[in-house]
Amino acid sequence: MDRVNPRNVLVVVAAVAGCVAPFVMGDLTFLMRMLLAAIVVTGLSLLMGYAGQASLGQGAFVAVGAVTVAVGTTRWGLPPLLVLVAAPIVAGAFAALVGVPLLRLRGHYLAFGTLALLLMVQTAMSTLDFLGGAFGISGIPAFGVGGSVFTDQRPYVLLALGLLALVLFVTHRIVDSRFGRGIRALAGSETAAESAGVPVMRGKLVIFALSAMYAGLAGGLSAFFTPYVSPDSFPALESFTYVIMAVVGGLGTLWGGVVGAVLVSTLLQVLNLVSSQPQLPPTLGPILQYATYGGLLVVALLFMPGGIVPTVQSAAARAVSRRGGAGRT
Amino acid sequence: MLTIDRVSRSFGGVYANRDVTLTVAEGEVRGIIGPNGAGKSTLFNLVAGHIRAESGTISLAGRRIDRLPAHARARQGVGIVFQGARVFPGMSLLANVMVGAHAHTRAGVVAAALRPPSQRREERAIRAQAEDCLSRVGLLDWASRPAEGLPLGQQRRLQVARALAGLPRVLLLDEPASGLRAAERQELAELIGELRRDGTTILLVEHDVGLVTSLAERITVLDLGRVIADGTPSEVTSDPAVIKAYLGTGASHAADR
Ligand SMILES: Nc1ncnc2c1ncn2[C@@H]1O[C@H](COP(=O)(O)OP(=O)(O)O)[C@@H](O)[C@H]1O
Numbered sequence: 001m002d003r004v005n006p007r008n009v010l011v012v013v014a015a016v017a018g019c020v021a022p023f024v025m026g027d028l029t030f031l032m033r034m035l036l037a038a039i040v041v042t043g044l045s046l047l048m049g050y051a052g053q054a055s056l057g058q059g060a061f062v063a064v065g066a067v068t069v070a071v072g073t074t075r076w077g078l079p080p081l082l083v084l085v086a087a088p089i090v091a092g093a094f095a096a097l098v099g100v101p102l103l104r105l106r107g108h109y110l111a112f113g114t115l116a117l118l119l120m121v122q123t124a125m126s127t128l129d130f131l132g133g134a135f136g137i138s139g140i141p142a143f144g145v146g147g148s149v150f151t152d153q154r155p156y157v158l159l160a161l162g163l164l165a166l167v168l169f170v171t172h173r174i175v176d177s178r179f180g181r182g183i184r185a186l187a188g189s190e191t192a193a194e195s196a197g198v199p200v201m202r203g204k205l206v207i208f209a210l211s212a213m214y215a216g217l218a219g220g221l222s223a224f225f226t227p228y229v230s231p232d233s234f235p236a237l238e239s240f241t242y243v244i245m246a247v248v249g250g251l252g253t254l255w256g257g258v259v260g261a262v263l264v265s266t267l268l269q270v271l272n273l274v275s276s277q278p279q280l281p282p283t284l285g286p287i288l289q290y291a292t293y294g295g296l297l298v299v300a301l302l303f304m305p306g307g308i309v310p311t312v313q314s315a316a317a318r319a320v321s322r323r324g325g326a327g328r329t
Numbered sequence: 330m331l332t333i334d335r336v337s338r339s340f341g342g343v344y345a346n347r348d349v350t351l352t353v354a355e356g357e358v359r360g361i362i363g364p365n366g367a368g369k370s371t372l373f374n375l376v377a378g379h380i381r382a383e384s385g386t387i388s389l390a391g392r393r394i395d396r397l398p399a400h401a402r403a404r405q406g407v408g409i410v411f412q413g414a415r416v417f418p419g420m421s422l423l424a425n426v427m428v429g430a431h432a433h434t435r436a437g438v439v440a441a442a443l444r445p446p447s448q449r450r451e452e453r454a455i456r457a458q459a460e461d462c463l464s465r466v467g468l469l470d471w472a473s474r475p476a477e478g479l480p481l482g483q484q485r486r487l488q489v490a491r492a493l494a495g496l497p498r499v500l501l502l503d504e505p506a507s508g509l510r511a512a513e514r515q516e517l518a519e520l521i522g523e524l525r526r527d528g529t530t531i532l533l534v535e536h537d538v539g540l541v542t543s544l545a546e547r548i549t550v551l552d553l554g555r556v557i558a559d560g561t562p563s564e565v566t567s568d569p570a571v572i573k574a575y576l577g578t579g580a581s582h583a584a585d586r
């Protein structure tokens with residue numbers, strides 16, 4: 001179990017790259033957003049890949065986490081650490097509540113139901129002054145614990161990196177457990193899972209709430225980082241992007257969310273740089289972005305229906321077995 | 330062990346089960362036969378909790394189970410092998426069978442994340458038990474294979490292993506031999522015979538009358554949702570009503586194979 005395998009090497013390389021990047025890059029906004037997306041998408045991949053439940057509105061829970069931080073710090077003056085811990089809890093509780101009716105929906109209906117939830121959260125944020133109204137909530141204080149306060153971007157990135165590692169660790173443990181087997185089973189057949197003793201509805205609720213907790217955690221951290229929260233901070237397009245990242249990376253794999261988030265974020269960033277050249281028309285950016293989404297999905301579904309991580313894994317397994325000579329196909 | 334008392338259930342005004350009464354003793358193998366559409370699978374779904382009875386009661390070991398959701402009935406000891414192949418895709422054979430142990434284990438999502446010693450102990454016990462169940466159905470050598478590519482006969486045996494992992498007090502087998510080749514059918518009959526020797530209480534729905542009569546002490550015959558006969562294999566197969574409703578066509582049907 002503890003022998004060196006290529007995947008562990010990759011993980012170490014990724015971790016080192018992640019830790020070095022904050023010290024060599026100039027503006028860390030892009031890196032931060034990528035890490036936050038990776039946290040959200042890891043939860044989404046758990047929900048979609050393992051439990052087989054779709055969500056087009058994961059941004060709703062990101063928003064709940066962000067609003068928790070914004071309201072907690074600016075309106076109630078609560079300590080930053082407390083509200084950052086509260087953000088995933090509030091988002092998870094919210095998901096558990098709305099999940100009771102929502103998760104009775106299946107497939108496309110569930111996808112649209114979660115999208116409607118996002119629109120409802122946006123509407124609530126823009127109409128209720130307590131949640132910021134149309135102008136949003138600004139003046140969120142910097143994050144800090146005790147006397148030390150985050151004064152620049154770097155500690156945020158390091159904190160996000162640590163939290164991403166925590167989220168991956170927890171996800172890994174949950175998937176490989178009695179509870180995780182029940183979740184994977186219900187994705188295959190709810191009837192058979194029920195008869196094996198799996199409480200299907202409760203299992204779906206728990207995994208929905210867990211994915212919302214990850215989203216809420218990312219949202220809470222983003223509120224400190226930005227530090228401004230408004231209804232426009234969580235466009236539906238961003239929630240679609242999470243789904244694309246999850247699919248491209250590989251649903252139902254531990255690392256799929258991270259790989260998808262890194263790849264899609266980077267691609268969008270490059271396109272952004274290209275299309276913002278002064279001699280090009282300003283409409284090029286959005287066009288390229290949408291074209292990329294479409295192209296990515298088509299390419300992923302055509303050539304790597306399982307996503308990048310499973311495709312690379314099986315290719316690596318084939319290479320290893322060829323090299324080892326123990327020809328098992 | 331299992332008492333089904335005047336249970337009825339209709340679909341769109343047509344009774345799929347009507348006043349079905351059935352008592353199965355501990356350690357008994359009860360055969361259930363009847364033409365297609367007689368209501369055999371409906372009866373199993375009523376017992377397992379996938380559909381609710383409109384009237385009547387169902388008790389297991391003296392305890393009413395008819396109001397419980399399906400997963401709670403599994404905890405009470407109802408195990409089922411469905412008519413269609415319902416293995417869990419994307420999971421190994423071992424993981425499939427480990428899911429079956431849900432019925433008598435506890436650890437939840439928090440224990441999964443924190444992994445206290447009790448969770449680790451339970452996890453080891455689940456694995457050992459699942460391996461034992463796989464070996465009982467002769468699939469242990471395939472434990473790490475994915476479940477979905479399996480031939481039909483092995484998918485059936487995998488489902489039996491999964492149900493056994495739940496430590497069922499009564500095991501419902503819905504046409505376990507249908508679609509199997511002669512050799513697979515023979516293996517399955519031997520497996521059920523072994524379960525019977527181990528004292529497992531079994532309800533067996535099967536079209537192959539020869540298979541049922543060789544395994545079951547008593548046979549219940551359903552037709553159009555009603556029990557039309559109940560007795561030893563020789564009593565039932567000589568009953569004129571049964572011959573008229575089922576065996577006349579069923580026997581020649583079975584002989585075709
Ligand atoms: N879920 C359902 N909805 C509607 N009708 C059903 C349903 N399940 C069973 N039936 C009907 O009930 C009758 C009995 O079906 P079933 O129990 O599957 O029979 P068997 O297993 O004996 O072949 C059939 O007429 C069938 O069409």
Ligand SMILES: [Mg+2]
Binds near residue numbers: 369370371412
């Ligand atoms: Mg049937």
